[in-house]
Each structure stands twice: as structure tokens, then as C-alpha cells.
Amino acid sequence: MILFMNGQFIPEELAVISVADRGFLYGDGLFETIRVAGGQPFRLMEHLDRLQRGADFLKLRVPYNRSELAFAAAELIARNGMIDAILRIHLSRGVGRRGYSPRGAHSPTLVMSVSVLSEEPRPTCWKAIIASFRVAADDPIAQHKTSNKLAPILARMEAEAAGMDEALLLNTRGEITEAASGNLFWVWRETVLTPPLSSSALAGITRSAVLELCHKLGYPTAERPLLPDELKKADGAFLSLSSLGVIELSEVDGANLPSSPITRALRDAYERQLHQPG
Amino acid sequence: MILFMNGQFIPEELAVISVADRGFLYGDGLFETIRVAGGQPFRLMEHLDRLQRGADFLKLRVPYNRSELAFAAAELIARNGMIDAILRIHLSRGVGRRGYSPRGAHSPTLVMSVSVLSEEPRPTCWKAIIASFRVAADDPIAQHKTSNKLAPILARMEAEAAGMDEALLLNTRGEITEAASGNLFWVWRETVLTPPLSSSALAGITRSAVLELCHKLGYPTAERPLLPDELKKADGAFLSLSSLGVIELSEVDGANLPSSPITRALRDAYERQLHQPG
Numbered sequence: 001m002i003l004f005m006n007g008q009f010i011p012e013e014l015a016v017i018s019v020a021d022r023g024f025l026y027g028d029g030l031f032e033t034i035r036v037a038g039g040q041p042f043r044l045m046e047h048l049d050r051l052q053r054g055a056d057f058l059k060l061r062v063p064y065n066r067s068e069l070a071f072a073a074a075e076l077i078a079r080n081g082m083i084d085a086i087l088r089i090h091l092s093r094g095v096g097r098r099g100y101s102p103r104g105a106h107s108p109t110l111v112m113s114v115s116v117l118s119e120e121p122r123p124t125c126w127k128a129i130i131a132s133f134r135v136a137a138d139d140p141i142a143q144h145k146t147s148n149k150l151a152p153i154l155a156r157m158e159a160e161a162a163g164m165d166e167a168l169l170l171n172t173r174g175e176i177t178e179a180a181s182g183n184l185f186w187v188w189r190e191t192v193l194t195p196p197l198s199s200s201a202l203a204g205i206t207r208s209a210v211l212e213l214c215h216k217l218g219y220p221t222a223e224r225p226l227l228p229d230e231l232k233k234a235d236g237a238f239l240s241l242s243s244l245g246v247i248e249l250s251e252v253d254g255a256n257l258p259s260s261p262i263t264r265a266l267r268d269a270y271e272r273q274l275h276q277p278g
Numbered sequence: 279m280i281l282f283m284n285g286q287f288i289p290e291e292l293a294v295i296s297v298a299d300r301g302f303l304y305g306d307g308l309f310e311t312i313r314v315a316g317g318q319p320f321r322l323m324e325h326l327d328r329l330q331r332g333a334d335f336l337k338l339r340v341p342y343n344r345s346e347l348a349f350a351a352a353e354l355i356a357r358n359g360m361i362d363a364i365l366r367i368h369l370s371r372g373v374g375r376r377g378y379s380p381r382g383a384h385s386p387t388l389v390m391s392v393s394v395l396s397e398e399p400r401p402t403c404w405k406a407i408i409a410s411f412r413v414a415a416d417d418p419i420a421q422h423k424t425s426n427k428l429a430p431i432l433a434r435m436e437a438e439a440a441g442m443d444e445a446l447l448l449n450t451r452g453e454i455t456e457a458a459s460g461n462l463f464w465v466w467r468e469t470v471l472t473p474p475l476s477s478s479a480l481a482g483i484t485r486s487a488v489l490e491l492c493h494k495l496g497y498p499t500a501e502r503p504l505l506p507d508e509l510k511k512a513d514g515a516f517l518s519l520s521s522l523g524v525i526e527l528s529e530v531d532g533a534n535l536p537s538s539p540i541t542r543a544l545r546d547a548y549e550r551q552l553h554q555p556g
Contacts, residue, residue: 005297016294017302019283019389024295025368026427027305058428059435086376090303098364098393099521100427100434100458111297115376136414136450141428148426149304149378150336150419156378157337172414172450180378243377 023092236260301370514538
């Protein structure tokens with residue numbers, strides 16, 4: 001596999017960083033996970049926009065402009081002969097002085113890589129638990145896709161230890177924020193709902209894509225804080241992931257959730273859109 | 279400079295890790311910062327114990343036992359001719375499969391490095407702001423020294439942008455948890471107080487050392503949640519840092535704090551202890 005790193009295309013085994021990189025030391029960075037379908041990165045510009053917003057938030061310099069990054073992505077996909085794949089961009093603050101202050105860290109590290117989307121049939125339905133710990137409500141950091149990912153990692157570990165597929169996260173107000181690996185939606189009659197960003201949900205690119213599809217297909221949408229008990233009474237629920245698209249939730253914390261025709265309609269529409277050029 | 283990495287002593291410039299290391303991707307790891315005084319790492323065993331507790335929490339394997347780590351630390355300090363220095367141990371989960379699940383990541387990365395303690399006179403007094411965002415209260419992750427450090431990094435950036443030295447963090451209940459780089463103490467008459475771990479404070483090794491010194495010197499201690507207004511009425515306040523020891527706070531959010539003789543007594547006792555053998 002070839003990677004793009006700090007301006008060069010290099011073989012995977014040569015793609016190494018200093019152990020003093022602040023990405024490694026403190027998770028001081030950001031990333032994007034982008035679906036590649038038919039050789040094309042899906043909604044790449046939205047991902048690059050979010051990366052830039054995150055970089056502005058962390059006061060971190062993106063060392064290439066959007067068109068340079070888009071060009072590198074296309075070249076990387078082509079050089080690796082990728083058709084259905086996951087493209088990842090990791091940006092860290094690079095090497096600085098000892099300690100938390102980013103003073104003196106002026107050379108960010110940017111790595112772009114691709115990996116084949118698993119050839120096994122992708123899941124369409126997951127069972128979830130609710131993680132035992134809570135994340136901060138109203139957390140400004142949570143809106144960005146940063147490299148501080150221990151909360152979803154620990155949540156996912158709890159799910160796997162319980163023999164489940166995924167975990168939902170609660171914030172300190174007891175509201176469900178999102179799943180470890182994507183945003184949460186639920187269906188109530190004809191309406192498609194999702195927690196607001198103030199619940200500490202990530203501003204997901206696939207979340208936006210799903211909301212747009214709802215408008216296109218005529219389903220009303222709303223942002224609403226969600227308590228676990230309300231989710232268990234929903235007419236259906238699903239997650240939106242950049243990597244896997246729309247995945248239905250069939251169970252949350254032992255409660256069965258009905259399968260909604262709206263979830264299936266959105267999943268089909270999303271998959272069709274993935275394969276439309278442009 | 280020589281580093282210890284995955285069992286070998288190697289020059290700094292050869293100490294590199296894969297860009298697929300989960301430490302770099304997600305901050306999926308832990309670290310310890312240990313003061314070296316007179317060539318001896320201070321309270322090394324307590325730091326190694328905390329590293330082990332963090333590793334148990336993250337279900338991460340520490341690839342060496344305590345005596346191997348202590349031997350490597352001593353050898354590293356000697357090879358680099360360090361007298362007054364900072365020893366750092368970083369442990370990450372290493373390379374795994376794509377995604378948050380740690381399945382398949384079986385080779386943790388362990389890096390130990392030393393750096394000279396700055397020869398400039400060390401600060402004895404800092405001015406602090408209170409960071410604008412809040413961290414989760416009762417966060418089990420916060421008790422461990424993980425590599426997810428964006429909250430203290432952003433807090434420190436806010437402080438520096440305001441021309442201040444340090445930032446204190448609030449939790450979602452509005453309690454002060456700790457400073458970006460160490461635990462907080464305050465003095466009320468003869469009593470030395472510090473927030474409980476349930477405020478989401480790190481179980482600092484220097485925090486424990488300071489509490490022990492209080493007992494030795496005859497100052498009563500207590501753990502108590504702390505609101506900013508109470509801090510501003512304190513008879514004194516200070517931070518405890520593994521790297522820098524006891525640092526007095528002279529100002530918080532524009533309010534002057536009195537200098538307490540108890541702070542000075544604890545700082546002197548701590549510095550003396552650093553240089554006692556054993």
C-alpha cells in the first residue's frame with residue numbers, strides 16, 4: 001500500500017513519525033474517514049471543510065489547500081487501485097517542546113491512507129448497549145473529529161465485552177449523544193430525529209447527508225435531545241457512519257426496536273447516492 | 279539523546295513509530311512524567327503503579343514488568359548522563375485494525391525518554407485563568423493519565439492567549455477539577471484542601487506526595503469539591519506538578535490570591551524530599 005505523507009507518496013512501511021509527535025503523545029490532532037465508492041471519495045469537500053474547521057478550533061495549520069488535498073486523494077486512490085475503500089486523513093500538530101503548550105510546534109504531520117472496504121457483506125443491522133460512563137454535555141471539542149478517541153474506544157470495548165456490536169454514549173445530562181462510531185437517528189411516526197450538536201454529538205458528514213436525503217424524500221426532520229427511555233419507544237432507529245453508511249439498530253440495552261421502512265428507504269437512497277458520479 | 283523503545287536503546291532520530299499506531303490515530307495510550315533529581319527518578323514505583331492501573335483500565339498490556347522498567351529507566355538516565363531531568367514513559371496500544379475496536383492490536387508500543395530540566399530558574403508562582411469549556415464530572419477516564427490531552431492543551435492555549443501561565447478546568451457541575459498541568463490545592467486557615475477524584479481530577483503522584491507532606495508537617499487535609507468563588511476567598515492556593523513540584527497561584531481569573539506560608543513550607547519540604555536518596 002502507498003501512503004501520502006508530508007507531500008510524498010511512500011510505501012506503508014516507510015510511513016513513520018517521530019515518537020515526539022504530539023499526535024502520538026497527546027492525541028493533538030484531527031482526522032477524517034471518507035468512503036470511496038467507484039474510485040471516488042464521497043463528499044470529500046465537506047470532509048475537508050470539517051478538517052479545516054477543526055484545525056481552526058485547535059489553531060493548527062493544514063499544510064495543503066483543498067485542491068492539493070483533493071489531488072493527493074485522487075492520486076492515492078489511483079496508485080493503490082482502490083474502487084471501494086476507506087480514505088483516511090490524519091493531521092497532527094507534529095513535534096513541539098515538552099508539555100501541553102503547542103508553542104514551538106510549527107510543522108504539522110499530515111498522513112493520507114486508503115484501505116480496502118472489507119469484502120465480507122457489510123452489516124445492515126446492529127445491537128447496541130449504552131456505555132456505562134458519561135461524556136461532557138455542551139463540549140465544544142466533541143463537535144470536531146479530533147484524535148482524542150478514548151471515549152468511543154472504551155464504549156466499543158464495553159459493547160464487545162457484552163457480545164454486542166456498538167455502544168451509545170450518554171452525556172452528563174443523561175442524553176444520548178451519538179454512537180461510538182457514528183451519529184444516531186430515530187424515527188417517530190414520519191419524522192426523523194437526531195440529537196443536537198449541543199448534546200455533544202459530532203457534526204457528522206453522513207449525518208448531514210442523511211438529513212438532506214430526508215428532505216429530498218419528504219420526511220420531516222428535527223433535532224431533539226434524547227433520553228434512553230424515549231429511544232426504546234421509537235418507531236425505529238439507525239446510525240450514520242462515513243465508513244458504512246446507514247445501519248439499523250435492532251436492539252438497545254436489551255430492548256428490541258422495530259425495523260422502520262423509513263430506515264430502509266434512507267439506506268437505499270444513501271447507497272444509490274454513493275455511486276452517483278459528482 | 280538515547281531513547282528506550284520496545285526493548286532497545288536507540289538514538290532519538292531512529293525512534294519512530296508507524297502512522298498506523300493507535301497512539302497516533304486516537305490517543306489510545308497512557309503516559310507518565312517523572313522528575314529525575316540527582317540522577318534518581320522520584321517516586322518511580324508510584325508512577326509505574328499508576329501506569330499499570332491505567333493499562334488495566336484500558337485493557338492494555340504493559341510489555342515489561344516493574345523491575346524491567348525501573349532498570350531501563352536507570353540505564354536511560356545513565357546513558358544520557360542526566361542529573362536533573364524529566365523522564366517520560368509513553369505506552370500506546372500499537373497497530374491494530376481500522377476503527378475504534380482494539381481487536382487485533384496485540385503489540386503495544388512503549389517509549390521512554392529523558393529531557394534536561396530547563397536550566398532557567400523554575401517558576402515558583404503562576405497566574406491562572408479558568409478555561410471557557412467544561413470537562414465531564416465523574417469521568418472514570420480522567421483519573422488515569424491517558425494520551426487524550428486536548429482538554430488541557432486547549433486550556434493552556436486559552437491561558438497563553440490571555441498572557442497567563444496556566445488554566446484551571448471546570449467540570450460540568452461547575453467545580454474546579456485541576457489545572458491543565460497538575461492538581462490544585464488551596465489553603466483555608468491551617469487546612470490544605472484539594473478536589474476529590476470524583477470532580478474528575480487526575481490521581482496525581484505529586485498530589486499524593488503533597489498530602490503525605492501535609493500529614494508529616496501537621497497540616498490537616500481534606501478533599502472537597504471547589505467552586506471558583508470559594509477559591510477566590512482562599513488563604514492561598516498552589517498546584518502540584520510531577521515536573522515542577524509545588525507552584526503557588528498568585529491570581530485566578532483576575533482575583534489576587536494571598537501567598538500562604540503553608541505553600542512555601544510544602545514547596546521547601548517537597549524540594550528537600552526530591553534530593554533525599556531512596
